[in-house]
Amino acid sequence: MKITHNQRIIAAAILCAMASTTALAQSGDPLPSWNEGKTKRSIVDFVARVIRARSPEFVTPAERIATFDNDGTLWAEQPLYFQFLFAADRVKAEATQHPEWKEKEPFKSLLGGDMKGALAGGERALMEIMVAGHSNMTTEEFEPVVKNWLATAKHPKTGRLYTEMVYQPMLELLAYLRANGFKTFIVSGGGVDFMRAFAEKVYGIPPEQVIGSTGKLKFELRDGKPVLIKLPALDFVDDKEGKPIAIHKYIGRRPIAAFGNSDGDLQMLQWTAAGTGARLSVYIHHTDAAREWAYDRTSHIGKLDKGLDEASVKGWTVVDMKRDWKIIHPFEKN
Amino acid sequence: MKITHNQRIIAAAILCAMASTTALAQSGDPLPSWNEGKTKRSIVDFVARVIRARSPEFVTPAERIATFDNDGTLWAEQPLYFQFLFAADRVKAEATQHPEWKEKEPFKSLLGGDMKGALAGGERALMEIMVAGHSNMTTEEFEPVVKNWLATAKHPKTGRLYTEMVYQPMLELLAYLRANGFKTFIVSGGGVDFMRAFAEKVYGIPPEQVIGSTGKLKFELRDGKPVLIKLPALDFVDDKEGKPIAIHKYIGRRPIAAFGNSDGDLQMLQWTAAGTGARLSVYIHHTDAAREWAYDRTSHIGKLDKGLDEASVKGWTVVDMKRDWKIIHPFEKN
Numbered sequence: 323m324k325i326t327h328n329q330r331i332i333a334a335a336i337l338c339a340m341a342s343t344t345a346l347a348q349s350g351d352p353l354p355s356w357n358e359g360k361t362k363r364s365i366v367d368f369v370a371r372v373i374r375a376r377s378p379e380f381v382t383p384a385e386r387i388a389t390f391d392n393d394g395t396l397w398a399e400q401p402l403y404f405q406f407l408f409a410a411d412r413v414k415a416e417a418t419q420h421p422e423w424k425e426k427e428p429f430k431s432l433l434g435g436d437m438k439g440a441l442a443g444g445e446r447a448l449m450e451i452m453v454a455g456h457s458n459m460t461t462e463e464f465e466p467v468v469k470n471w472l473a474t475a476k477h478p479k480t481g482r483l484y485t486e487m488v489y490q491p492m493l494e495l496l497a498y499l500r501a502n503g504f505k506t507f508i509v510s511g512g513g514v515d516f517m518r519a520f521a522e523k524v525y526g527i528p529p530e531q532v533i534g535s536t537g538k539l540k541f542e543l544r545d546g547k548p549v550l551i552k553l554p555a556l557d558f559v560d561d562k563e564g565k566p567i568a569i570h571k572y573i574g575r576r577p578i579a580a581f582g583n584s585d586g587d588l589q590m591l592q593w594t595a596a597g598t599g600a601r602l603s604v605y606i607h608h609t610d611a612a613r614e615w616a617y618d619r620t621s622h623i624g625k626l627d628k629g630l631d632e633a634s635v636k637g638w639t640v641v642d643m644k645r646d647w648k649i650i651h652p653f654e655k656n
Numbered sequence: 657m658k659i660t661h662n663q664r665i666i667a668a669a670i671l672c673a674m675a676s677t678t679a680l681a682q683s684g685d686p687l688p689s690w691n692e693g694k695t696k697r698s699i700v701d702f703v704a705r706v707i708r709a710r711s712p713e714f715v716t717p718a719e720r721i722a723t724f725d726n727d728g729t730l731w732a733e734q735p736l737y738f739q740f741l742f743a744a745d746r747v748k749a750e751a752t753q754h755p756e757w758k759e760k761e762p763f764k765s766l767l768g769g770d771m772k773g774a775l776a777g778g779e780r781a782l783m784e785i786m787v788a789g790h791s792n793m794t795t796e797e798f799e800p801v802v803k804n805w806l807a808t809a810k811h812p813k814t815g816r817l818y819t820e821m822v823y824q825p826m827l828e829l830l831a832y833l834r835a836n837g838f839k840t841f842i843v844s845g846g847g848v849d850f851m852r853a854f855a856e857k858v859y860g861i862p863p864e865q866v867i868g869s870t871g872k873l874k875f876e877l878r879d880g881k882p883v884l885i886k887l888p889a890l891d892f893v894d895d896k897e898g899k900p901i902a903i904h905k906y907i908g909r910r911p912i913a914a915f916g917n918s919d920g921d922l923q924m925l926q927w928t929a930a931g932t933g934a935r936l937s938v939y940i941h942h943t944d945a946a947r948e949w950a951y952d953r954t955s956h957i958g959k960l961d962k963g964l965d966e967a968s969v970k971g972w973t974v975v976d977m978k979r980d981w982k983i984i985h986p987f988e989k990n
Contacts, residue, residue: 548923
């Protein structure tokens with residue numbers, strides 16, 4: 323097909339005109355699971371201000387970085403972080419290879435079916451189970467283990483696959499931001515290898531945009547073949563002050579929008595809000611005991627106390643899940 | 657403008673046809689600074705094999721990850737790593753605030769103009785100067801310092817700005833890979849904040865695709881404003897075994913193509929080569945004493961010894977700069 327220069331320009335012009343028309347026409351409401359109101363408006367207004375070419379607050383696409391916490395922000399986190407439930411299942415599966423666990427807490431209680439006893443040791447017990455459930459295998463061996471667990475294990479309350487317990491309004495928000503030129507990142511206290519096993523499929527976020535806590539790795543040649551071994555030692559905890567640090571280390575740009583749900587996200591939201599120009603710092607507030615869980619200031623998991631005060635003082639957007647979300651999970655659509 | 661469905665389909669078809677025609681027509685030779693021969697052919701053949709939709713070695717765009725070392729691979733590294741020269745200039749500029757340096761090596765020699773004496777302390781002396789030149793300021797204060805240095809400091813041999821000492825054939829290669837759906841990353845022993853100050857402008861690589869060595873950071877609220885302070889302590893050295901570890905931590909996918917020039921890149925090239933499907937592991941060999949520098953097995957900077965042997969055994973591509981590159985630096989075009 324021979325195409326003249328003029329034809330090319332005309333075709334390009336048509337397609338560009340169509341692209342914008344299509345965006346408007348097809349979009350309708352890009353956030354259909356969000357109820358109308360000031361919360362939704364604050365998000366949509368922010369996006370409009372940063373993408374309009376002649377807006378005084380226009381932000382070039384390369385700088386449109388949006389970061390999301392995962393547990394409690396993109397998917398549920400009750401009654402315990404899902405990744406901890408994974409680790410507990412791993413410990414059970416590996417128990418025959420670790421006879422010493424029978425006599426050693428927190429493993430003894432966990433293997434005896436006493437989760438409460440296992441967690442009596444607090445943060446340290448939790449971390450020991452996490453580390454035991456995530457190490458002494460290669461990175462290549464780990465990925466299918468996570469994928470298999472996610473494909474089969476069921477949530478103790480809903481009976482759903484864990485990946486079904488993502489938040490439908492947040493899936494829409496991720497897609498909406500990306501459709502408007504944003505690059506979406508996860509910045510979570512969760513383990514990076516665990517999250518990467520499903521983030522691309524479930525959230526549309528590729529592995530290189532998933533930032534999380536990391537364990538130490540060891541490079542080794544096994545029969546001439548290089549492997550990376552997951553060691554039983556923490557490398558970096560991507561929580562609280564760790565979040566802006568990780569954002570700087572991994573992304574190297576300050577986000578213009580950030581979304582979290584707990585005090586562990588406060589520093590990320592502060593860091594985001596402190597940049598120049600239009601900024602969006604958002605807390606997801608778990609207020610729906612009927613459809614999900616209601617918790618904040620005194621919760622063990624996902625405690626939101628200081629953050630709620632600061633959001634109020636600073637005028638950040640606070641999503642009231644009960645009021646602002648039409649549905650919580652994708653399966654409610656059916 | 658009202659556009660019918662048919663018009664849209666036709667316009668889209670025209671534009672798609674044009675896009676492929678244009679790519680062929682405009683490209684001519686996408687690597688004009690590379691001499692014809694087996695080296696160039698090995699690169700172009702590899703790209704063709706992974707991008708052709710019906711190729712048995714087709715790789716989906718999301719998996720087209722290419723990683724590049726920086727010093728000696730994308731820009732020169734003689735007579736000393738440019739970032740070290742930056743750090744030395746920083747130490748000189750900060751000397752009045754550090755009277756203790758007058759009596760303490762390696763600073764004493766450096767401030768006395770004796771670079772050789774300053775480096776007599778080996779790796780440790782080098783690291784002390786690096787750390788001193790890169791810390792005790794916020795990340796926001798650091799960036800303009802680097803940019804200002806890069807805009808003014810001149811290379812001791814060529815008298816050129818350091819950013820002019822990039823390799824023209826590698827700039828073409830980066831653009832060529834990106835035009836074919838690759839995502840290009842830097843994975844370098846260099847400091848990440850230093851490289852990010854110029855990587856986007858010079859290489860077209862955004863900050864979030866620059867991986868390097870990192871120093872420890874501290875998050876702090878100063879008068880309520882959050883800052884990240886660069887502490888005088890190493891966090892992670894992105895060299896040797898550190899490279900595949902960093903690739904896993906930051907990217908989470910194995911590259912299908914990797915480019916380096918020293919033994920510090922060997923593990924990255926091994927890790928890349930060990931994946932399934934088509935793989936490209938490339939060494940840039942500094943063989944041109946007239947137009948650049950010639951060095952390999954015994955060089956202090958950019959030593960390439962084990963890597964050269966392994967490349968030969970494994971059949972990796974080795975770029976002979978003298979033979980394979982028409983020009984070395986962009987300024988030779990003029």
